[in-house]
Every structure is written in structure tokens, then in C-alpha cells.
Amino acid sequence: MLTILTLAPIQKIKYNQWLKQGLFGCVGGLGLYLITILYAQQQMGLALLFLVVFSGGLYVFISQRAYSLRYAFPAVAGITCFIIFPLLYTVGISLTNYSGNNLLTLDKVQDYFIQQRYIDESQRYSFKVFKQGSQLQIALTDLFSQQQWLSNNIELDGQPKTVSIHTAQSLPAQSSLAIKDIIKLKKSLKQLTLELPNGALLSMTGLRQFAASKSLYQLAENDLLINNQTGEQLSPNWHTGFYENNQGEAYPPGFTVSIGLDNYTSVLFDDSVREPFIQIFVWTFVFSLLSVLFTFIVGLFLASLLQWDQVKGKGFYRVMLILPYAVPAFISILVFKGLFNQNAGEINLILFQLLGIKLDWFTSPFLAKSMILLVNTWLGYPYMMLLCMGLLQSIPKDLYEASAMDGAGPLDNLFKITLPMIIKPLTPLLIACFAFNFNNFVLISLLTNGGPDIIGATTPAGTTDLLVSYTYRIAFQDSGQNFGLAAAIATLIFLLVGALALAKLKLSKLEG
């Protein structure tokens, strides 16, 4: 069978070779195109990423020596592009003031200023429009000298275009368009630029007049911008990322500049940022720790019950107990959000009928935190139960028999046999679980979205926010869009998660 497979017709191999080389050519060309464009747009990070990925890919797939790498390359490239690169890029952003106010590069901001135009009121012309079939003719009259100009027949298609006009002794004999027809044409007329014989450019500034429009700014040396109308000079402020006039007033839009470690210092030393940060940091730790603890206790308890030979119907219990794990989290979290709703939720309804109380689950910080822990225990215990069931099976049964002979109770068994036996293989898994809950964005985002808010914080911060949901909100929600600050906090979390990952790797190595 195998020998047949290897004896492929020679013709086919040749054809394959051509196909292969064509493919490499295409991929290389595409890569080069992307890299050049990104480089031209000053997206150095991205250009470098594509350079590494494309050249690495071509080398691996062309060189015979790198044959073994061919199998691993696509996966490694995927991880590089979508995990490692975003990580490094985030660290890079954390050193800048990239935000909703400082979104553009310096070039784009300068382009924006240069494209601004102002109307030179000293050169105003009234205009008339004459219609012949679908074609139009535009006539201008200088308000002071009564000199007249006329354009050739033109077609309006709504696209910007420049039309030159020439001196005319008399206007066409027919009557010009009434003002209501001009209103209808206003949009297309606004797109027109008329060019006088002396080269001045005019655009429509009112329903009856065209006027000369000029660039408001021109670029001078050292990135200075000079206002053509007032002569004012705008200079770039390299620290705030805005153009400023002499009085220090900022002119938006701002551009992105590197601000060194400012984002980190504001997290650590600026009170209005630091206090919510520390509060959220502590809660994140408490939340992850308690989540691991609760899910582990419930999971271990259920696993020991299900391990017990005397209990029948294990299959049924197992499926029922695994259900919270099987229902997609984004659905069950939203279900809890509805059930816990303060006015319309079923849980408050039951509490009211039984005890006559209604709890404010979403506005009291303590109750909101309790609710989150409750829901997270519901969501998380099945995983722990499955892990513990696997680990409990590896404990020799005769240990328990011996302890029963000695008259030990269930608690003695738990603390003297079960826990010491499973704690070692379990530790790295508990660390992973801790890290997962530390970054449990979906739970917070869907259940409380961080609320109730921390009072007096300048950033969007809530009492139930975890560090991840906090960074997400700084970056993507509310008004701020402060990507730089969000990236700085994300970098701090990276360091923590990295330490956890290393600890986990060390511990699982000791065990294996």
C-alpha cells in the first residue's frame, strides 16, 4: 500500500512543483505589499511583525533543512500574531498617550490642519446658474468691479471637481435658475471649485455667492503650523500631544506621543487613579481566592459523595451536577442577571414572599460581591468536581480501610488522607484556576459590568470590577478611551499572570 503511494507519476510531481513555486511567489508578493504599505504608514510594529512572519514562513517552506519546522510553523505563527505580538504591542502602547483625544499620528494631524480652509471675504462673487438640458453653466459677477465670468457647460455628478471659468462680456439670454432650484443643487454645487483665469480658487459659500477659499494653515520648519488668516503660530507640544498657540491653548485633534512611564506613575502615585486601582486590585485577589476556595470545597465534597460505593444512581447525579458546566456561560450568567434583578427578578420575588424582604443585589457593594461569588461558585464547581473525581480514584482504597480500623471519622479521613494525597497534583491546577478567575472578564462584564460605581474616581471604576474589566472599561467604554492607561494596567497584570504561570510550571515539573 505504502509503496504504491510513493510511486506518484512523474508528470504530477512536476505540476506540483510549479504550483508550489507559484504559491510561494503569491504569498511573498502579498507579504511584500502589506509590509511596504504598513511601513509607508509608519506602522513600524505591524510592518516588523509581518516581515518576521512572512520571511519566516517562506524560509521554512522553501528550505529543505527546515523541513521539520513546516508542521509547527503555522501554529507558532498564529500564536506569535495573536498572543505574543498583541502583548508586546500593549506594552508599547502603555508608554504613549494613545487615547480618544490623541488617536492620530503627527502626519495625519498635520494633514487635518492643512486641509482646513477659510473664506477670504475680500474676494466675493455672486453667481447665477443657467440650465440647458442636463448641463449647467455657471456665471460669476464681481460685486465691486461688476466684471463677469462664465464657465463652459458642465455636468454635475456630486463628485468634487475643479472647473475653470473665463471672462465673459455678456451672460446667456435665458433666465437663470430660481433660488429654490439652487437649493436642490446645493450639495453638488458645494463640491465644485471654480478657478479664475488668475488662478484663484473659489467655492460656494452661500446660496448667492462664491468666495475665494484658502488653506487655513501652512506647514513651516520644525513642524510649526502658521495660520494664513491671522498669522498665528501653532507649535506641537511633544508632551501633551497637541498643537498649541503661544498662550498654550490646545488645538484638537491631538496626536500620539511617547510619554515614558507617565501612565505607570499615575497608576502608582495619582490619588484619583491609585485609590480605585488599589481597591479593585484587592477585590480581584479576594474574589479569585474565594472563588477557588468555594468551588474546591463544593467540588471535593460532591466528588467524595459520588466516589462512595454505597450511593446508587451516580450517572444521574453526575449529569445533573455537571449541567452548570455544560450550559454556555454567557447564557447562564445573563440568566442570573435576570433572576437577581432588584425589581423584576424571581429571587427577590421568592425572598419577598417567604421573608418579606427585597435585597438590592446590584446597588449595595457587599450584596453585589456576594452575588458574584455565589454565581461563580455555581459556574465553577463542576470543573473542580471532575478534577477531584479523577484524583480521588488514584488514592488506594486500603488507606481508608486502615483508618476505619483505627476508628477514624470522615473528618480525619479528609484531613489526614485525602487532602495530603491530592494536594500535590492539584496545586498547579488550583493556580491555573486562580489565574483564570483573576481574569474572569465575562462574569463581571455580563453580570454587574463593574457596578455599583466607586464614588470619586476619575476613571470608570466599580466596586465589583476586576482588573481586567477595569482595563476594558478604561479602553473601550464611557468617554475616556484612554488606551495608554489601560495598556499600562494590562502590562502590570501581564507581570502578575506571568509570575503565576512560572509558578505553575515549576510546581507541575516537581510533580511530574
Next chain:
Amino acid sequence: MAIVQAKSTKYRVWLSHIGLCGFVALIIFPLLMVVSISFRTGNFSTGDLFPSQFTLEHWSLALGIPFSHADGSITQPPFPVLTWLWNSIKVAAISAGLILLLSTTAAYAFARLRFKGKGFLLKSMLIFQMFPPVLSLVAIYALFDQIGQHVSWLGINTHGALITASLGGLALHIWTIKGYFESIDASLEEAAIVDGASTWQAFRYILLPLSVPILVVVFILAFITSITEYPMASVLLLDVEQLTLAVGAQQYLYEQNYLWGDFAAAAVLSGLPITLVFLYCQRWLVSGLTAGGVKG
């Protein structure tokens, strides 16, 4: 069976059964509640836990059929749930397929082939898999924003971007498959290579057919991960028509526009198939999960 048994064992067994049943009731209460709410009239809790007035309104709206009331008024479906479900399934199937393809070949390289930096790559993959993508969302957004200006089907608000971004989550699957490959004896492939088969043929015609079970597990795992993925989809997708279920579902429960009953029907409709798939596959999944977990 233990030889030494306490006299109270019988009572303790009964106690365990009662305890377990009580716990199960507590656990599945919210799920039963939602099913009941989906058949209840109106969008607010009315005072009775089980519907006294039965209605199919929410279900009809969830299925995208406008519901005509007895008084002649017609309610239009608030959201395109079926479109979201289809988006989710499409994205999850394609990304699970790609993840399976890439992680299988990579696992083959790591399990069987020799090359420089193998140990380093494996170890760093383990570390990087613990970094949640939600932390680098700003960077991922910027990445696709830039690519999208030149390749339109990979830009923001496309499913292509979401599928491509999911390729970052390969590491765990590579480890799972690699573990399985290593449990298969390599001598069969070596024999084939001695007989003149290429590495690719040994991989494709010998190792792959032997590994179908783990490939199924990884596919389902990747599929479920992708269906339930929320943070990246919430940033990369913008239009209502483009959303996946995980992002769309929360639109029902805004304070200003609270559609509890409609949500319940949509949740059961979309959650049930995923839950059933998971329960059906859980035996294989659990072994895959814990295997990957213990090694990781």
C-alpha cells in the same frame, strides 16, 4: 467494598441521597426557572413562579416570527436570534476546523520530529496560554483595524477577523494532541518510512487515522470555546446583523429595554443545542480536559 463498615452506614447513605437531591434541585432551579419564564406572558415577573397564563409569544419572537396578539396588534421580533445563532455556528465551525488543522500538524512536529528550540517553544506556549486575550484587546483591535484597510474581509466588523483572532488559542490543544500522539507507538511510522513513505505520508496515512478520537475531542472543545467567546467578539463585531450569540444575548437585558421573557426563550433556544452537545460528548471531553490540565 470496604470490609469494615459502621452500623450507621445505612442512614448515611440515605442522608447522602437526600443531600445530593437537594443540591441538584438547587443547582437546576435557575435553569428550570428560565424555561418556565419563556412560556410566561409579559416581560416582568408577575407574582407566580410557574406560568398560569401560557403563551408562545416569546418563542415565536425568538424564532423570528412576528407574533399577532388576540387583540390584533403585532409584535415584531426585537433581535435576529437565528442570525446570531447561525453567525456563532459559522464562526465556531470554521475556527474549530482551522485550530484542529494547525494544532494537529504542530503537535506532530512536537511529538515526532526533531528540531532546534523544541523544548523552549513548548514551554513558552504553556506560559503564553495563560495570558487572557482580553488584556491585549487594544492591540488586537489596532491589528485588525490596520489589516482591514488593505484586506477588507479581515477588518473590524467581519467574521474573518474573529476567526483569525481565535487562532491565538492553540497552545492547549497542541499539548492535548501531542500527549495523545506520544501514547501511540512510533514503530509503525518508522516502518513505513523505511519502506519509502515520506514524513507527510506517515503522518497522513498512519498516525492520523489512529488519532481520530482525540481529534474529535479537540474539535468539539475548540467549537465550544469559540461559541462562548465573548471579549474579542464584543470588540471586533459592531453591527447587529454581524453579532454572535455571546455578544448579542446581553442586548435583551438593558435597564431601559428589559425583555426578560423574550430573553428566556432566546436563551433556551440557543443554549439547549450547545448544552446537549456538551453533555453528549462530556465523557470524552472530560478526559481530554483533565489530561491537558494535569500536563499543563
